[in-house]
Amino acid sequence: MAGAESRRPPAPGEDVKPFTPEKTKEIVMSLQQPAVFCNMVGDWPALHWNAKYLSAVLDGKTIQFRLGLKTVDLVPQFETRCNYVKATLEEFLAWSCGQLSCLSGPFSCYEYSKYWAYADYKYIARIFEDKPEIFQDIRWSDFGFPGRSGKESTLWIGSEGANTPCHLDSYGCNLVLQVQGRKRWHLFPPGDTSFLYPTRIPYEESSIFSKVNVANPDLKRFPEFRNTTAHVVTLNPGQVLLVPRHWWHYVESIDPITVSINSWIELDADHEARVEEAITRMLVCAIKSAENPSAGDVWLNPTEVEATSHEINLQYLNKAVSAYFKCQKASVSEQACSSSTGTEQRTSASRKRKKREVGCEPEGYRLLTHEFGFSSFKAEKLQKIPFGPHLIQVLPQPQETSSMGAVAVESDSRDLLHENEGGHFGKLHCTRKQLVMSNDCETPAHQIDSDGSPNASETALSTNDLLDCLVNPHVINLVARLLLERTRV
Template structure:
């Protein structure tokens, strides 16, 4: 076991005060590459300097640097604010002649529906604490009892471009990824109620460190994709959104959502949540101020996924731009700052296909670098990061990718769940999504010193969920039959079919086959 000083579990046999981490980096990586359900790691980051990066500390480190905050409403049934463009809401939801209040109750608060302010962390802290703000200040138009603020998707390499030494304070090498630190991580700072709409990430798996405050995670397995009513509008590369407001679902329009198996967990400071590939998640801050740091771990499967994303981008941009060339803000997420022209997207697609084919050649040539973990072959190969920093679209360094275990059911039998690794279990059926819903109980596992396990409250005797097959295309649920008032098939309806994951996967395979035959 790795030993460390500061906080954690006493080794029992070492010197006085000697503390240990429950998993070696090699074992932690083995767990991550094997798990097919979310789980919470405890006692793994007590010696990380980034563990002390609360909002006040970050404010000092940033020295007055401004960052962008996304502004949203806490209670959508009580607020009608002029700063939030009602016309955009009506356009996106396609339900003209209704008020903002009705629209927001019906759909998630997508990023295209929010307004944005640039502010320092000092200004954010003053506003979030309810203190009086300057009349001319960035938050002056937002009552903090009605609005939340979220600095999300902030790449640490960009945030600390003038102080890169602090990037070493994030030590993902403890989880078996040597050299991975803050440079491959993103920062999330939010106020009470700040949330990320329910979505799945097309690339990689996810490790999330909670630094300050608590966040509640609602997660759904990949096999429930049909019940989440996936959409690519708003479009963002690598993010597939759900049409459902999962904390206040409209079951009249989305009745199949009742079949989705919700998993819930509240993440406390000092804990690290593992989110497996293609798990849906909605995340909400439940304390006045929250700070999180995450890193998306590249996987072997991402190579084909990038081809599929390039196809999706080309189709979405072509149809939506043709529908209304002057209003990309209605369907293109603010994180997508690159051009949407057909020429650019065509280059992107050809580049993704070429990279996929080149990677296959390299992988075949690197058989000598294969290594085994529990009998499973793994190959290290270069892969780009999940997302590009929207502020600094520079050429990235290449990162290693990791192959998921193929016989995961067998490996999961040996996962050491317990005090230091807590499975996120399914919630009980027929319970409210907001009140009374069962969740993995990690409250009480955390000491005041920050995320260290003291007792285990979750029922470990409950079975670990195995990965189920993704429904066939014929079983994909469409909400079009429930919208009796819709007199025609819209562009978005057509896109829902064209960019369905099953359809896109087939198109990608055909393109790759065609390209291979032409070589």
């Protein structure tokens, strides 16, 4: 249970929160394992953002949906293997209910029993740009991040079976609010990276994918996956999941309609990560762009705008390196000031981003100084994490249970009490690439094998095989460190 120091008298009309914003931020910025916050958002207007309400607010505005097969095979359904349609939320809800109106609508080619649909990664600042007052329905200030609202958040709306392939985010940590329906999260610690067979194909800035379909792992091809330690949690409406930095996650919707909202929190470590990402982009774009265009290898994720030129990528790299050293100098200066004044507060501001938009300048890699400096918080100074009914650990799966088996942490915190006692735009800078849509019933894109790996009978190595080695996260980390050491002044 939280101590008395984490409580404060509620203001008139304010719900009592189990943790103060200061205590919550301390937990978020220092906890290195996933956990679920309960009873923290009961007064947030965003809890009313179910799909029907959002449909009324959007009032006929179309958004992009990603469609995939509910059939689970051995290959992950990367975004390059999915189909896309533009539709209204009203049309999506009608399709998910099996209404006859869908026979001629944008979902007419996709039988609900066979397909799932996902309006994923929707920038709230963009889809509600004409209704900025709605941003205040989301109050991340309760988690210790004043000024952060829906403007720095993204929206996810899916049908049953909708999922995100297993991946890790290069930047920041993640706070996820579940609004409608339930989602099941399969999380793996950073130490499991080699067991998850990381790849940068398909390429997406700041997302490192796993070659393994954790819903149906091919253990013949990926035997080391047996060594992973899955942490599984079913997130219910009103709960907020903390996904710490570099934790892998596979996410699936398990109810007919799900709605969730998330925001990525900047960390000091993002500065070095951006150097690594700049190096990765240079290598991937240079090598893949030099290939025969007729090869048909769908290597660029639909979330990316284009394969940027070597000149532009070099600008990205230099900006990233420059910002890294700027942050380093600011940190040294601040520590000196802190030691003389006794203050531990950081006042610099930062923004991180993930996606780039058509027409975006190389600011996509713009690195400003970090706003929240708790990542350097000394572990010995942190009080014992107050696990209990308001903060629930996401526990590892038992070894004998498959990664898709029983849920380690379920929705009702009461069942876990005995067991558990003891700058701003984030990834919001730019929109996803707007794909050219077609309502024609063509061969589904999921039939394209985007993995690019040779069959067992083949002996020749592909470009992707080379890239998998060159841009392996461990290799890129070493290259970044060598490069920064060479540049250090």
